[in-house]
Every structure is written in C-alpha cells, then in structure tokens.
Amino acid sequence: MRFPTPLVPAxxxxxxKRFLADVILDDGREVTAHCANPGSMMGLAEEGMKIWLxxxxxxxxxxKFGWRLVDHENxxxxxxxxxxxxxxxxxxxxAGEVPGLEAPEVRPEVKYGEKSRIDFLLSGAGPDCYVExxxxxxxxxxxxxxxxxxxxxxxxxxxxxxxxxxxxxxxAVMLYLVQRTDxxxxxxxxxxxxxxxxxxxxxxxxxxEILCFDCTITxxxxxxxxxxxxxxx
Numbered sequence: 001m002r003f004p005t006p007l008v009p010a011x012x013x014x015x016x017k018r019f020l021a022d023v024i025l026d027d028g029r030e031v032t033a034h035c036a037n038p039g040s041m042m043g044l045a046e047e048g049m050k051i052w053l054x055x056x057x058x059x060x061x062x063x064k065f066g067w068r069l070v071d072h073e074n075x076x077x078x079x080x081x082x083x084x085x086x087x088x089x090x091x092x093x094x095a096g097e098v099p100g101l102e103a104p105e106v107r108p109e110v111k112y113g114e115k116s117r118i119d120f121l122l123s124g125a126g127p128d129c130y131v132e133x134x135x136x137x138x139x140x141x142x143x144x145x146x147x148x149x150x151x152x153x154x155x156x157x158x159x160x161x162x163x164x165x166x167x168x169x170x171x172a173v174m175l176y177l178v179q180r181t182d183x184x185x186x187x188x189x190x191x192x193x194x195x196x197x198x199x200x201x202x203x204x205x206x207x208x209e210i211l212c213f214d215c216t217i218t219x220x221x222x223x224x225x226x227x228x229x230x231x232x233x
Contacts (some may be wrong), residue, residue: 001088002221007052007068009219015045021067023051033065036081040150042138044070044078051080052219069219072182077217078137079179084222085135086119088215089177092224093120099227100211101131101173113161129171132158136178136212138189144231145183147176151193159199159208166207174203176212178228186212187231 013022013030021035033053035041052069070078079085086108092098093106104124109117112130122129138149148155162172176186190197204210212228 001084001091001223003054003068003219005054005056007054007219008065009071010051010053010065012045012047012049012051014047015041020063021045021051023053023065023067025053031065032063033067034061034063035067036083037067037137038082039137039148041080042149043140044080044137069217071219076180076182077219078181079135079215079217079222080137082135085133085177085179085215088222088224089120089133089175093122098213098224101129101175103129113164116158116161118161127170129173130162130165131173131175132162133175133177136176136183136186137180139180139183140189143182143184145176145178145180145186145228146189146192147186148189148193148196152196155193156196156199159196159203162208163203163206171209172203172207173209173211174200176210176230177224178212178214179217179222181215181217183214183228185229185231 010023010025015021019035021033024030050071053065054068068081096102103122107121110121112118118130119133120131136145136147138146165172188197210230212230214225216223216225
C-alpha cells in the first residue's frame with residue numbers, strides 16, 4: 001500500500017486527547033495533526049521524536065495532516081495509523097500473497113456476530129474464513145512485538161465472536177500485523193490486559209488460529225511482509 005500523498009517529516013511536540021498531536025514541520029510551522037490510533041502508543045509518543053505526516057487538501061477535514069509513521073532514526077520505522085494494516089492486507093489478500101489465507105473471494109467489513117464486522121471474509125476455498133486483524137506497535141523487549149498496548153474490551157469481544165465462528169464449523173483467524181520493522185516475534189502483553197490474554201487462550205483452545213506477519217515500512221509505502229512466530233505468554 002503506497003501512501004497516496006508524499007509524507008513530510010516533522011518533530012513531535014505532544015500527543016493528547018488520543019487523536020491529536022502537535023508537531024513542528026521542517027519549515028518551522030507548528031501544526032496539529034490527526035492521530036488515527038486509540039491505543040496508548042507506549043514508547044511512540046515522546047517529545048522530540050521524528051515522525052512522518054500525510055498532508056491533505058480535503059476541505060471537509062479540519063486537520064490538514066495525518067500522523068502515519070514514527071522514524072526511530074536508526075533505519076527502523078513504526079506505523080501508528082491503525083487503518084493502514086487493513087488497507088495493506090487487503091491488497092496482499094487480493095493478490096493471493098498471504099500464506100495460509102489464499103482465497104478466490106475477499107470481502108472486507110462483513111457484518112457478523114452481535115453488531116460486529118469482520119475485517120475480512122474469505123470464501124471459495126473450503127469453509128468460509130473469518131479474519132480479524134490487529135495492528136501491533138508495542139515493543140518493550142528487543143525484537144518482541146506485543147499486543148495490546150492498553151486494555152481492549154473491543155478486542156476481547158472479537159475473540160468471543162471468532163470462537164463462535166469456529167463452533168459453527170467455519171474457520172477463524174486472529175491475525176497480528178506488526179507495524180514495526182525492528183521485531184521478529186509476537187506475543188501478548190498479559191500484564192497490560194490479562195482478560196485479553198485469557199480470552200485468546202480460550203479462543204485458541206476452541207480452534208481459533210493465530211497468524212502473525214511483519215511489514216516493510218518506508219515513508220513511501222507499507223507492505224505486508226513475512227510470517228513471524230507467535231510466542232505464547
């Protein structure tokens with residue numbers, strides 16, 4: 001998935017009210033950017049960090065910049081926009097480039113369960129496959145990506161919905177897409193959300209599958225990369 005508008009660099013002043021960030025552009029202007037991430041963004045919102053913004057000229061949008069990346073200035077990037085994984089994954093699924101999830105028909109945002117929408121419903125290759133996607137950005141140990149970075153009641157609900165899918169004879173996959181280029185394995189942050197960790201254990205015992213993939217990330221594009229191992233907490 002290529003960014004439709006070239007990103008511009010900036011320095012973070014502060015992130016607040018979850019969805020807002022004050023930043024300084026390279027030309028010295030101070031602007032407010034939209035932050036499309038409801039999580040804690042632990043370790044990713046420190047003052048002075050180099051970040052990348054996507055400008056827009058949409059008259060319907062009050063904020064003219066969207067925060068897309070953290071540049072760790074060591075050759076590694078983290079994607080902070082939680083909408084990006086689904087966009088990148090959709091392209092990869094449509095091209096049949098995600099091992100284990102090849103299917104003739106790929107439908108995003110399909111209603112299921114109790115007032116829920118599955119990120120992707122794959123059909124035409126055996127039982128329907130329901131794929132829930134989570135963006136993973138937390139890293140507290142070198143190389144280890146963790147989910148979640150804050151308590152997620154919504155995520156726990158999704159695990160329950162996936163369990164019901166399996167019980168109904170269909171396939172269900174919990175896919176963790178790591179939006180970091182400095183991680184080589186994935187685990188659950190059970191200390192942050194023990195209820196989610198317990199819910200995942202129950203879902204896996206019921207037959208829900210876990211798949212993990214990394215991303216290649218640059219200021220030009222975010223692409224789904226290779227499979228990563230899942231480390232049980």
